[in-house]
Amino acid sequence: MLGSGITIHKIDTVLSFGAPFQLFTYRPGYFAMNAALEAAQLAIDFGLSGPSATGLNISDFTIFVPTNSAFESIGSVLESADQATLQEVLKYHIIPSNVIFSTALGNVTVKSLQGADLVFTVLEDGSAWVNGAEIVYANTILFNGVAHVIDGLVLFLFHSR
Amino acid sequence: MRPSQALSYAILAGTSVAQGDIGALLASQPDLSTLLELVGLVDGLADTLSAASNITIFAPTNDAFAAVPRDVPEGQAIENKNDTIAIGALLANHVFKGVYPASVITDIPTFAQTLLDSSYVNEIQPFSNFTGGAYNELVKNGEDVCVISGEQTISTVTEAVSFYYDTPNSSPTILTQTTRTSCSAQA
Numbered sequence: 001m002l003g004s005g006i007t008i009h010k011i012d013t014v015l016s017f018g019a020p021f022q023l024f025t026y027r028p029g030y031f032a033m034n035a036a037l038e039a040a041q042l043a044i045d046f047g048l049s050g051p052s053a054t055g056l057n058i059s060d061f062t063i064f065v066p067t068n069s070a071f072e073s074i075g076s077v078l079e080s081a082d083q084a085t086l087q088e089v090l091k092y093h094i095i096p097s098n099v100i101f102s103t104a105l106g107n108v109t110v111k112s113l114q115g116a117d118l119v120f121t122v123l124e125d126g127s128a129w130v131n132g133a134e135i136v137y138a139n140t141i142l143f144n145g146v147a148h149v150i151d152g153l154v155l156f157l158f159h160s161r
Numbered sequence: 162m163r164p165s166q167a168l169s170y171a172i173l174a175g176t177s178v179a180q181g182d183i184g185a186l187l188a189s190q191p192d193l194s195t196l197l198e199l200v201g202l203v204d205g206l207a208d209t210l211s212a213a214s215n216i217t218i219f220a221p222t223n224d225a226f227a228a229v230p231r232d233v234p235e236g237q238a239i240e241n242k243n244d245t246i247a248i249g250a251l252l253a254n255h256v257f258k259g260v261y262p263a264s265v266i267t268d269i270p271t272f273a274q275t276l277l278d279s280s281y282v283n284e285i286q287p288f289s290n291f292t293g294g295a296y297n298e299l300v301k302n303g304e305d306v307c308v309i310s311g312e313q314t315i316s317t318v319t320e321a322v323s324f325y326y327d328t329p330n331s332s333p334t335i336l337t338q339t340t341r342t343s344c345s346a347q348a
Contacts, residue, residue: 001181018311
């Protein structure tokens with residue numbers, strides 16, 4: 001039962017539902033990431049499963065969204081890549097079954113959908129990095145995950161053997 | 162304390178607001194009548210909320226509900242009073258799991274989950290798909306308590322109303338804290 005001391009916070013604006021990923025990329029114009037996901041047939045499904053659903057039907061995910069200019073800077077490389085390579089690259093930008101907000105980021109590694117680890121670094125100035133890309137706009141709450149905008153593609157880290 | 166803030170006490174006399182009666186709590190606040198009406202449209206919701214423990218309600222004022230555009234899912238839920246799934250989803254997104262008085266909300270954001278789980282699906286759309294409920298961000302900006310939800314919507318807590326009871330059936334002491342600044346203006 002609601003106990004003594006319960007507080008009701010009056011707010012001046014009704015809270016919004018989280019947008020599906022496609023709508024989120026559309027509004028601020030992160031078209032390049034959405035186009036790449038579509039091309040790789042990894043478009044994140046809007047929670048609709050069934051025989052006709054294509055793409056990635058996942059929830060509770062964390063996704064890193066490179067800006068358009070980040071894609072432009074390596075555009076020719078991606079254009080020449082086959083679909084399998086593109087899928088590998090994009091899957092490296094998604095963490096499945098793990099909703100990670102920036103406040104939970106420290107110097108940690110987390111396995112990506114691709115399988116390889118993503119390495120997070122938080123510097124003393126408060127900037128947060130995933131591999132070599134800086135998180136420039138964190139914590140957009142989506143319909144079924146959270147998106148962080150990054151200033152470059154997350155590149156694979158090569159370990160010397 | 163800044164001049165824009167006021168702390169006031171009030172004793173609610175002559176009305177029966179028993180502990181655990183969410184309808185009566187809302188009814189004691191005239192600027193929450195739209196919310197009270199919407200709660201009443203969803204079968205069993207008032208009872209569910211009254212029976213709940215460890216929840217925190219963020220209550221849009223009448224003005225807040227009136228300001229929502231009617232061509233977005235949130236506005237359709239308010240306008241179409243027959244779609245109890247959409248209304249239920251909208252309201253569930255305002256009920257947080259956990260106790261969040263202003264004192265525990267800091268300038269380091271808290272991402273808290275609500276009662277809006279994946280069970281809310283009408284013929285148009287599902288409303289959320291997170292294990293354990295949709296997230297919203299609670300953060301303090303100066304002295305203001307702000308909530309950031311989907312679509313980067315920023316809500317400001319304009320008044321926090323706390324109800325304290327000596328005994329479950331006594332009239333509560335009501336503590337009201339108001340703020341008049343806006344999270345979005347400062348952000």
